[in-house]
Amino acid sequence: MEKKQNPLFVGTLAKGLRLLRAFDESHVSLSLAELVARTGLEKSAVQRMAHTLHHEGMLERDPGTRRYRPSHAWLELAYAYYWSDPLISRALPKLVEFSRAYGETVNLAQISGDHIIYSLRLPNQRTQFAASIVGRRLPALGTASGRVMLATWSKEEVTHALENWPIRSATPKTITDREAIAEDIARAKNDGYSITDGQMMLNEISLAVPVISIDGRANAAVQVSVSSLTYDEARLKGEILPALLDTAGGIPG
Amino acid sequence: MEKKQNPLFVGTLAKGLRLLRAFDESHVSLSLAELVARTGLEKSAVQRMAHTLHHEGMLERDPGTRRYRPSHAWLELAYAYYWSDPLISRALPKLVEFSRAYGETVNLAQISGDHIIYSLRLPNQRTQFAASIVGRRLPALGTASGRVMLATWSKEEVTHALENWPIRSATPKTITDREAIAEDIARAKNDGYSITDGQMMLNEISLAVPVISIDGRANAAVQVSVSSLTYDEARLKGEILPALLDTAGGIPG
DNA sequence: TCATAAGTATCAAATAATGATACTTCAATC
DNA sequence: GATTGAAGTATCATTATTTGATACTTATGA
Numbered sequence: 163m164e165k166k167q168n169p170l171f172v173g174t175l176a177k178g179l180r181l182l183r184a185f186d187e188s189h190v191s192l193s194l195a196e197l198v199a200r201t202g203l204e205k206s207a208v209q210r211m212a213h214t215l216h217h218e219g220m221l222e223r224d225p226g227t228r229r230y231r232p233s234h235a236w237l238e239l240a241y242a243y244y245w246s247d248p249l250i251s252r253a254l255p256k257l258v259e260f261s262r263a264y265g266e267t268v269n270l271a272q273i274s275g276d277h278i279i280y281s282l283r284l285p286n287q288r289t290q291f292a293a294s295i296v297g298r299r300l301p302a303l304g305t306a307s308g309r310v311m312l313a314t315w316s317k318e319e320v321t322h323a324l325e326n327w328p329i330r331s332a333t334p335k336t337i338t339d340r341e342a343i344a345e346d347i348a349r350a351k352n353d354g355y356s357i358t359d360g361q362m363m364l365n366e367i368s369l370a371v372p373v374i375s376i377d378g379r380a381n382a383a384v385q386v387s388v389s390s391l392t393y394d395e396a397r398l399k400g401e402i403l404p405a406l407l408d409t410a411g412g413i414p415g
Numbered sequence: 416m417e418k419k420q421n422p423l424f425v426g427t428l429a430k431g432l433r434l435l436r437a438f439d440e441s442h443v444s445l446s447l448a449e450l451v452a453r454t455g456l457e458k459s460a461v462q463r464m465a466h467t468l469h470h471e472g473m474l475e476r477d478p479g480t481r482r483y484r485p486s487h488a489w490l491e492l493a494y495a496y497y498w499s500d501p502l503i504s505r506a507l508p509k510l511v512e513f514s515r516a517y518g519e520t521v522n523l524a525q526i527s528g529d530h531i532i533y534s535l536r537l538p539n540q541r542t543q544f545a546a547s548i549v550g551r552r553l554p555a556l557g558t559a560s561g562r563v564m565l566a567t568w569s570k571e572e573v574t575h576a577l578e579n580w581p582i583r584s585a586t587p588k589t590i591t592d593r594e595a596i597a598e599d600i601a602r603a604k605n606d607g608y609s610i611t612d613g614q615m616m617l618n619e620i621s622l623a624v625p626v627i628s629i630d631g632r633a634n635a636a637v638q639v640s641v642s643s644l645t646y647d648e649a650r651l652k653g654e655i656l657p658a659l660l661d662t663a664g665g666i667p668g
Numbered sequence: 669t670c671a672t673a674a675g676t677a678t679c680a681a682a683t684a685a686t687g688a689t690a691c692t693t694c695a696a697t698c
Numbered sequence: 699g700a701t702t703g704a705a706g707t708a709t710c711a712t713t714a715t716t717t718g719a720t721a722c723t724t725a726t727g728a
Contacts, residue, residue: 169709170466172685174716175431179471182492190499195674206718209676213423218432228675228725232496234527237534239435240493241550243485246443251544258540258547265515274487281490284537287511291504294511296549297494422678425716427685448705459687462707481694481706 177203178211182220182232187292191229240296249382250281252414253373257284257384260409264402267293267387268409271307271370274299276327278308278383290363293387301328303343304336306356306370307383313350314372314380320347335360355403357395365390369398371410384410430456431464435473435485440545444482493550502635503534505667506626510537510637513662517639517655520546521662524560524623525635527552529580531561543616546640554581556596557589559609559623560636566603567625567633573600588613608656610648618643622651624663637663 184192184200192200197208212230215221222231244250253270261268261284270282277299285294292298302308303323312320324340324347331338337346350356355371362368367390372380386402393402437445437453445453450461465483468474475484497503506523514521514537523535530552538547545551555561556576565573577593577600584591590599603609608624615621620643625633639655646655 168466168470169684170463170707171470172427172431172463172467174425174427174685175464175467176471178425178428178431179468179473185495185499187495187498190495193674194676204718205675207716210423210425210716211428213421214425214428215432217421217424218429220432232492232499234496234525234532234534236492236496237532237550238552239485239489239550241548241552242438242440242443243487243489244548244550245440246438246485250548254538254544254547255540258538258542262518262540272487279487279490281487285507285511287508287515289511291507294507295494295497295503297490297492297497299491299494422715423676427715446705447707457687458706460685463685 177201177207178215181208181211181215185232191224191227191231193227193229197230247281249373249413253382253384254282256409256412257282260284260384260405261286264386264405266402268406269307269385269387270373270382271305271311271385272382273302273308273311276302276323278302278305278311288389289387293363300362301330303327303329303340304332304358304361305385306358306361306368307385309343309347309358310350310356310370310372310383311380312347313356314374314378320344332362333360333364335364337361354407357398359390359395367393367395367398369402369406371403371406373410373413374415376415384413430454430460431468434461434464434468438485444477444480444484446480446482450483500534502626502666506635506637507535509662509665510535513637513658514539517658519655520640521659522560522638522640523626523635524558524564524638526555526561526564529555529576531555531558531564531636541642542640546616553615554583556580556582556593557585557611557614558638559611559614559621560638562596562600562611563603563607563609563623563625563636564633565600566609567627567631573597585615586613586617588617590614607660610651612643612648620646620648620651622655622659624656624659626663626666627668629668637666 180201181197184197194208197212198205216223220233220235222233257268257270265286267286267289268284269280271278272281279299280296283294283296312323324344329338337343358368360366366387368385368387370383370385373382373384374380384406386406433454434450437450447461450465451458469476473486473488475486510521510523518539520539520542521537522533524531525534532552533549536547536549565576577597582591590596611621619640621638621640623636623638626635626637627633637659639659
């Protein structure tokens, strides 16, 4: 184990958490050996941690394949999170209302370090699975939600973000030029919304508006995803934008 | 710490997990002292665990109040869970379809020990917050979903459940008589659906149908909640039940 | 069938967690 | 605004617990 200065740091617990985080969308179940590979821990340590997590109900274990999987307990943790975050209960009814009225996919995104995380998602029939489930994280600079939040932040913070936050190219259309993103944020600051086209997925247009708190700053955004095959920007601005501004504005500060 | 026989059991990790589980819908943030009270651990241990969990991004800490809260990481874990459970991706499009068509709250429930857990929820405007968010656990015997699943299980399993699983009285109408529940399960076995009225909440009717796997057994159910003020059982059976059976039946086995 | 990898069990060594205690900061009350 | 008790933080000697090497067993597939 690396030298951990602080005597309050409990290495064993941190190791256990690494096993939990070893699971993601492309690692839905892991064997002992795979856990060793993904966590970088000793085989013995992984054996003990996995045993303990299983014993405590945090990992499911297939007796046949001996592979470990996330358990229902991971959803219970999400349940506790939902109650703990006051924004969720304020935003949910507004999003439901919007979703029912327009039938388009609508999400609540929150800033989470240099990423955004989707904390509420109301999918429609056409929505891809990855875009339907909560907890997804995306680099903030590459999303309409992230940009429209940044548009409410101080000049210093925006500069820092533009210089340091990560950018990941997900489609041929992904803008990786930080200058261009800076312009987009400036535009969002002026317009009060941000639109991206095919940044994370081709043929997907995203429209995001900020959820502004009392101090004028946004740490969250409401975002709509539509297909570029059925919408163009003009129609999006005409039909969806006003309602989306109402939705975000209606979330109690 | 109690004597833990198995040398593979890592007590420190188990203790850390207790901090996470100390949070729930009525404990959305906890101070150090409250964590001590709720976990039953030593003050020193809680201090170290909380520090570590915070350091690892699993707990948010308000610098002003010094209280701990669940972090976004708890949603990320849910994201990993969603990918890991193959039922989710199969059920989601069907539930969305139903939700759009009927505009009523629809859920996917799965058995989780002697409880059911809601793993997908598509709320409508009238849905209460607690009924809108995933991860909620309810005693299986008290829910239409739990009963309709049990209806597909072996006689021995049902007997065992009826004798041992917990029952919690949530409303004046909650049925706590295990005989009556046995009858209800028998009825569900015959009908292929289960209806409860005001069991968890007054003025709420639940209709559940099983998601049956190849072996004829159900570990999941699709469930609709409607207000008893706008629906009666007859209307529910006439208008909703056929579509709900289609929805559940359409989930690929 | 054999060979090899994966998973499981054991144990001596010593690191890292423990929990008692002392110190500091906060917040409430007079 | 000073006083007081509770909550939070820091420290450290003790020792229980984790550690990680190794041997053993069970799977897998060539």
